[in-house]
Amino acid sequence: MKKKIDLLMYPSVKLLVPLALGIAVGDALEEYITSVVWWVIMVCMIIITYFTWKMKYIQSLLLLSTVFLIGGTLVSMKRQSSEIRLPDTPITFKAVLLSNPIVHGKVVQVDLMAMTKDRPIMVRASILRDTITNRYRTLQIGDGIEATAYLEKPMNFSDATFDYARWLKRHGYLAETFILYNQWQRAKVSLRQMSFLQRTSLAAGIYRLRLMRLLERNFDRTHLAIVSAMTLGDKSLIDKDVKEDYSLTGASHVLALSGLHLTILYGLLVFLLGKCERLFPRLFRRAVCEILILLILWGYVILVGMSSSVIRSAVMLTIYSFVTLLNRVRLSVNTLALTAIILLIINPYQLFDISFQLSFISVWSILLFYPLIYELIPLGYGKLLSPVRWVWGMIAVSCAAQLGTAPLIAYYFGRVSTVFAISSLVAIPCTMVIIPATFCLLILTPLPSIAYYVSKFISIITEYMNTSLHWLASHPYTSIENIHITLLQLFIYYFMLMAIWIMWSFLAGKIEFK
Template sequence: MNTFYLHKYPSIRLIIPWIAGVFCGDRFFGCSPQLFWGILVFCFFFGLSIALYFLERYALRWCFGIIAFALCFTGGWMGITWQLQQTTDYAFPKKETVYRVLITDVPQAKEHTYLCQVLLKEHCDSIDSYPIERKSILYLQRDSASSRLKGGDELLVFTRISPPVNNKNFDEFDYARYLTRRGISGTGYVPSGKWMLLSSDSSPISLSLPPDGTVNRSSGMSILNLRNIANSCRGKVISLYRELGFDGDELAVLSALTIGDKTDLSESVRESYSIAGASHILALSGLHIGLLCALLLFILKPLAERGKTGRCVCAVLLFLLLWAFAFLTGLSPSVVRSVTMFSLLTVAGMFGRQSFSLNTLAATAWIMLLCNPVWLFDVGFQLSFVAVISILLLQPLVFRLFTMKTKIGKYVWGILSVSIAAQVGTAPLIMFYFSRFSTHFLLTNLVVIPLVTIILYVAVLMLFLTPVSWLQIWVAEGARKLLEVLNLFVRWVEQLPYSSIDGIWLYPLEVFGIYVVLSLLFYYFKVRRCRNLIICLCSILLLSVCHVMIYWIDRPQSSLVFYNVRGCPAVHCIESDGRSWINYADTLSDKKLLKRVATNYWNHRHLLLPEEITADCQTGAFSRRQQIISYYGCRVCMVTDNRWRNKSAVSALYTIDYLYLCKGYDGHLEELTKLFAPGCILLDASLSEHRRNLLEEECRQSGLRFISLSEEGSVCFLL
């Protein structure tokens, strides 16, 4: 198959400019709307002029390709721009307001709150109500009343909702853009007593609203949307699993494997599967849909053998069952991609058409991005398509490296060759997004894939045996044992030496370069020309030079870093050799949150694991005493309590470069300036908004330079 002749794959020629348009539309959204309209007008008149002048000249038929390219590029740009505008074009009131909301998903329990995805129906004031129809995320304070909420409940809430924002920390995950791409227009916090249940499937619960909000009660019960029906079905399946004795990690893994519910997966289980290279097992994708499709084809085989009518009925049933399963799992991008692919493959196969090809895959991607352009930025979407492309292109080459004569040998080498092909294709993306590479992925997949296949088929049998409870219990016991074996094997692989390489940092440009090199290598192995090999080697050399240059530019430098992490005041002292010390205010700081926020920055700057400091100490150029940190002659005073209050001195005792004010100090700035001569005041994110405003005003009156981390984000001072 000459896969490198692009003109044989029209869907690929369409999807490439469409992806480029979606990417550019997202990248420049909100920055320069004139640029979009300029490109749109240019593409229109350029395409129109070429079409009118050269349309009947066959020698210039390539002009039609330019027009099609421009239209696809513009279509992708318009699609993503329109979708993002639907999310960001609403201005929320600046103060607390009464909103009528509909919970659209199952509330997720957090440490102190319940995260509820809601549809804002309208906001109300003393005069009238005004429709909104925007999606939002509300954090309801945990109590006995909020614990009983579920999808489909309609509430009145009294809160302030604001557009998603980032904390502006270095290399932090862009959470605001992530929510915007998911269609979330705003977020808000709702304390206890500031919401009221209007309607529910169960008996209404009367709770008090604040006296500011007097509104009428909604009539009738809320009508559950399709998502709530799917959530209800998933809840019933999980309840059945619990009744059959599944619990803990076995229940969490079984729910993830069969219905795509990963809410009960603990961090330890996620980490074990990630290190072992088996994370793809926990995310419903082509493997799971393929196994389900094979089972359905086996069941429907007698029907398919009854002529053309039987094949048509079989195709329709298969199509409906696959999409019913996709609906049950929440229509995630990877499931939609897989179900779309297998729907096309099975229908085409039943009518004797060629089915599985790059062209079909590209058509599937184009249909998905046409329906929802933001799926392009979903990690599961990217990994799913890249894995399938790699299997299609690389697996035949890898499989032909060794010739197996026995059936068992061919089966084992088939699994390994598929795993190698998928891993080669997805490795750059995995390292880019997760900064990790699993070294034992071959061993893991050799055991895990057959085991998961058995578990899935046993789980389906277990569900079908629901009317026969005594037999279902025996099958459930077998499924439980298989899940225990699966988890034990994954944890065993996790404990093997050098099971993963962590702390990897790749730039987007490097990822693009790696895929270019892989494409050139694939092309060389297809044509075996010396010229192509030279091009490959030059590309690898160029990529290596770029990596070395970027590594040198981002080398560690002696510096002080302050992070915008609420509840975790810290001073990060960085050495030029990669060593560093993080000075926490006390042992109760939220260290996990800081590590989650700053890990990407540490990987980016190629830092070793920082040493945690919570008490006085001295080592080399670094010392800490009474929360006064000295590093290469630079002094930082962390003020986290009232130890410096009610003390006086004739003149300033210390010259402080940075006075770091955190939650816990209740005095005025004037008391501190009598003891210290600060060069700059740093206001930590742990301070309340009211307290921060007071300190900012004191700084202005005293003429002191100040930086608010809540507004500026992370700051770095080179020494």
């Protein structure tokens, strides 16, 4: 039976577009239009929309305009909430470390939550290294310090091409500071000023460090870097050569926690609790299992630092779970759009985050193009063709995702991989083994004899993946370099991509115009 294109079936998509446009315009005009002005215009638009209830099409247009204004209002309010007056002189303040210190030349960079008189603020700090006592080496996430330094608003260098100051503000940093090696000391810091979510995130970071210590006992640095990135979201140990290999081959997405990793965890939990449901049907009912899965899933999201791609995946899986329980028809594109709306309302600055954009674009592209690409080669349903279908399915997913993400990657990084489909056949199966095996390893830590063999198995898989991707990257023409795409060209590409999808779907008999 053919589907009919009817935008009423996708209300979230209709709302997402004006909301995103409103956020983009509001951010561009932040110096000219205050939040009060946005509020006044929005209220007036709501009143006008209310009195045009008899004019269906005009009211729909006004409603979309109201959503556009809501987007502008949200980003304006977010900017206003991040405004803070900083003193012009050095101050003594207490702070707690939000990240592990990273050495950059003569300084150590670390994120701090500084306890000021008004409220706690996130600070990007550079601490001058003391090469005699090396006190900085004892610092780790969760430690408290007392320092004397200037707190300054994020600023760009005069010759900078990247707007670093705006990037910091969008990621919640309200100040920068440079601390001399003799201007800080350890101190006890009260966390009462921090919100519950901030304290929870900090506690999760400390626990994540403990898990890292457990993994360090079982892996060398090369394998630890990959395993910790895939399971704990810590990419700090990955060296430049390995990053370059994954980037050239188009496999970088397996190193950044995203929907792939969360879906693997979700599938593992569904499998395990499904077994429990069969063995103990009274104790593990379907609704109870779904709630347990979601609790574990969101606990994992908090543990790994709540990045936008992980939250996006968790929200989508949460909606998917509730829709499944209600036995409703699942409109995946609508679910994706609803997820984006929820996240943008919580933090409109996420719209400008590269990982947020790539995350949503890749899923959107897979949902639209995977069915069309997969059916290009009819493989039937015989058991002998199951391995072939599985391989072709992975290639189809990779191609579908690349259709959406390639221009965005080229726009930001000036590079597009040409061997992404081949690398996916290596990286994704390895990831599907490494993630559950690492969880098993952490559980089996009290049994060192068994944990040893599990860690060796993970190391073999990791080494195979690294070696294979390095071999792929060593060949010429594995990527197209120095691509320059303008923002206008990017929009034209996506407009044409949507037009191609509509025509392709229509000619394939998947849809008909209503």
